[in-house]
Amino acid sequence: MKVDKETKSANREALLSAASRLLRERGVDGVGVAEISQAAGLTHGGFYRHFPSKEALVGASVERTLMETAERASGVVAEDGLDAFAHTYLSAAHLKDPAAGCALAALGGDMARQGGEVRAAYARGVRAYLGTLAPPGRPDRADNLKKLAALIGAAVLARGLAGVDDALAAEIVSAVREDRQAFKRD
Amino acid sequence: MKVDKETKSANREALLSAASRLLRERGVDGVGVAEISQAAGLTHGGFYRHFPSKEALVGASVERTLMETAERASGVVAEDGLDAFAHTYLSAAHLKDPAAGCALAALGGDMARQGGEVRAAYARGVRAYLGTLAPPGRPDRADNLKKLAALIGAAVLARGLAGVDDALAAEIVSAVREDRQAFKRD
DNA sequence: TGTACATCAGTGAACGCGCGTTCACTGATGTAC
DNA sequence: TGTACATCAGTGAACGCGCGTTCACTGATGTAC
Numbered sequence: 001m002k003v004d005k006e007t008k009s010a011n012r013e014a015l016l017s018a019a020s021r022l023l024r025e026r027g028v029d030g031v032g033v034a035e036i037s038q039a040a041g042l043t044h045g046g047f048y049r050h051f052p053s054k055e056a057l058v059g060a061s062v063e064r065t066l067m068e069t070a071e072r073a074s075g076v077v078a079e080d081g082l083d084a085f086a087h088t089y090l091s092a093a094h095l096k097d098p099a100a101g102c103a104l105a106a107l108g109g110d111m112a113r114q115g116g117e118v119r120a121a122y123a124r125g126v127r128a129y130l131g132t133l134a135p136p137g138r139p140d141r142a143d144n145l146k147k148l149a150a151l152i153g154a155a156v157l158a159r160g161l162a163g164v165d166d167a168l169a170a171e172i173v174s175a176v177r178e179d180r181q182a183f184k185r186d
Numbered sequence: 187m188k189v190d191k192e193t194k195s196a197n198r199e200a201l202l203s204a205a206s207r208l209l210r211e212r213g214v215d216g217v218g219v220a221e222i223s224q225a226a227g228l229t230h231g232g233f234y235r236h237f238p239s240k241e242a243l244v245g246a247s248v249e250r251t252l253m254e255t256a257e258r259a260s261g262v263v264a265e266d267g268l269d270a271f272a273h274t275y276l277s278a279a280h281l282k283d284p285a286a287g288c289a290l291a292a293l294g295g296d297m298a299r300q301g302g303e304v305r306a307a308y309a310r311g312v313r314a315y316l317g318t319l320a321p322p323g324r325p326d327r328a329d330n331l332k333k334l335a336a337l338i339g340a341a342v343l344a345r346g347l348a349g350v351d352d353a354l355a356a357e358i359v360s361a362v363r364e365d366r367q368a369f370k371r372d
Numbered sequence: 373t374g375t376a377c378a379t380c381a382g383t384g385a386a387c388g389c390g391c392g393t394t395c396a397c398t399g400a401t402g403t404a405c
Numbered sequence: 406t407g408t409a410c411a412t413c414a415g416t417g418a419a420c421g422c423g424c425g426t427t428c429a430c431t432g433a434t435g436t437a438c
Contacts, residue, residue, distance in 0.1 A: 001432040002381045011381085027299055029215035032424060044425085046382040054425065098298065104343065109295025111346035112284065113213055123350040126343065130354070142361035146340075149362050150332055153339030157290065157312065160297035164309040168316070175328035176335050187399040188414045197414080218391060230392085232415040240392065 012050045014040035019061040024106035025099035028058055028114065058114070059121035065103045066125025073102075074132035082144060085133070089151045090177040095158050095169075104129065105155040150176045198236045200226035205247040210292035211285035214244055214300065244300070245307035251289045252311025259288075260318035268319070268330060275337045276363040281344050281355075290315065291341040336362045 003011070018039035022031040033054050034044040051057040076085045088094065089102065098106040104126070111122045134144035154176040161169035189197070204225035208217040219240050220230040237243040262271045274280065275288065284292040290312070297308045320330035340362040347355035 001383085002379075002434050004381095004434065008381065027213075027215065027296065029213065030299060033426085034424080042381095043383055045384065045428085048426075049381050105295075107295070108342040108346055109291075109293070110213065112342075112348070113216060116350070119346070119350045123347055123354070126347060127351065127354060130358075142357075145358050145361035146336055149339035149343060149358060150336035151339065152342060153335035153337065154332075156294040156298075156338060156342065157335060160294055160305070161309055161312060162298070164302070164305045165313065168309070168313060171328075172331050172335060175331035187416085188401050188412075190401060190414095194414065219393085220391080228414095229416055231395085231417065234393075235414050 008049075011040065011042060011046070015042070015047065015050055015057065016061050016064060019057050020065045020103075021099040023058065023061055024065070024101065024103055028107070028110045028118075033057075055115055055117055059118040062103060062107060062111075062118065063121040063125040066122075066129050069102055070125075070129040070132045073129070077133060082133070082147060086147065086151055086177055090154060090158070090173045095155060095162065095173070098159065102152070102155065105152050105159070108152060109156070194235075197226065197228060197232070201228070201233065201236055201243065202247050202250060205243055206251045206289075207285040209244065209247055210251070210287065210289055214293070214296045214304075219243075241301055241303055245304040248289060248293060248297075248304065249307040249311040252308075252315050255288055256311075256315040256318045259315070263319060268333060271319070272333065272337055272363055276340060276344070276359045281341060281348065281359070284345065288338070288341065291338050291345070294338060295342070 015036060019031075019036050022036055022039060025031075033047050036057070037044045037047040047057075051060070073085060076088060094101045107122075111119060114122070130145065130148065133148060134141050138144075154172050158169040158173050161172075201222060205217075205222050208222055208225060211217075219233050222243070223230045223233045233243075237246070259271060262274060280287045297305060300308070316331065316334065319334060320327050324330075340358050344355040344359050347358075
């Protein structure tokens with residue numbers, strides 16, 4: 001049965017929210033339309049009243065997730081600096097819960113294999129993300145880009161090693177995180 | 187029909203070699219047993235005379251691929267230093283051809299979602315890889331781990347942005363690659 | 373404001389398809405004598 | 406060295422399953438009068 005406009009809008013948000021978490025947790029190929037719809041309280045049939053395809057949802061979800069996390073990250077950086085952000089980024093809490101964390105680390109590897117629509121949405125998200133954490137034009141732009149690349153690389157490695165070589169994961173994390181030379185300034 | 191021992195052994199190598207390329211190109215969920223078998227010159231039925239499951243193949247392939255690339259990388263570093271390695275790692279040739287490149291960048295994101303068997307094999311490969319590029323015990327170990335993390339993060343980002351924001355991809359690459367402070371020493 | 377009705381969000385069965393895996397079978401291999 | 410035969414690598418059909426997507430249908434919504 002038809003639902004009112006607010007309900008429809010809330011359902012769309014629920015789909016995006018469920019997709020955001022599930023995609024980061026399982027990867028693009030690891031989660032299906034039916035499961036995302038169910039997590040949002042719909043059946044898979046209803047899904048197609050909101051998005052023309054899974055690809056469209058993935059694009060919209062990735063872009064929005066990056067925008068949201070960029071905003072959150074930006075707050076941390078503004079308040080406590082990039083050093084504090086690095087610490088949070090490589091915290092056990094973040095590494096253990098990819099579903100709620102940075103989409104660049106969780107989905108970056110998948111993005112190289114997606115179609116144009118998803119890639120374009122991803123690029124917009126990355127620009128927003130890097131735009132707030134390493135603002136273009138600033139003299140420290142390149143330096144910050146390098147730090148962010150190290151954070152992402154370390155998170156990817158640490159998550160892959162979690163549970164099978166925690167000592168090595170910890171060593172990588174502390175090499176990237178606790179380097180005073182790299183993360184002290186600002 | 188049965189084949190002789192050398193043929194069997196060659197077929198196993200062909201499976202591992204095909205898997206190595208296809209997995210890096212498409213990801214673990216993006217390629218199937220049938221396609222890998224076909225690329226190796228077998229039908230999917232024959233596959234199971236070599237590996238008990240897809241998971242077993244993925245584990246063996248990832249571990250071997252990391253060992254091989256570690257050896258190659260080690261040669262570059264020994265001859266020209268980590269600075270030269272970084273340059274090669276972030277070259278257009280490497281970024282454009284994940285199927286022949288570093289498995290950490292191509293498959294790192296997938297590894298966090300694999301089962302224990304694959305993760306354990308992955309961890310052995312990573313230890314070998316990092317063992318040659320950032321030998322444990324050396325005073326520059328942490329420094330080198332950080333550089334490698336930055337290389338991997340930059341490669342993941344640049345590949346995701348390729349074709350949709352090449353300018354940003356290039357900026358990230360040059361921020362990580364051409365930083366004389368970070369990569370000049372040795 | 374009240375009514376008649378076109379719209380359309382959501383349901384759930386069904387579609388074709390590719391997945392990982394199994395299995396009966398074939399016939400060359402390699403061993404036992 | 407020659408022969409008889411058990412082994413087993415590889416084939417291709419078949420399995421159950423889940424995927425993304427479509428579709429006929431339902432009935433509440435919201436608009437036209």
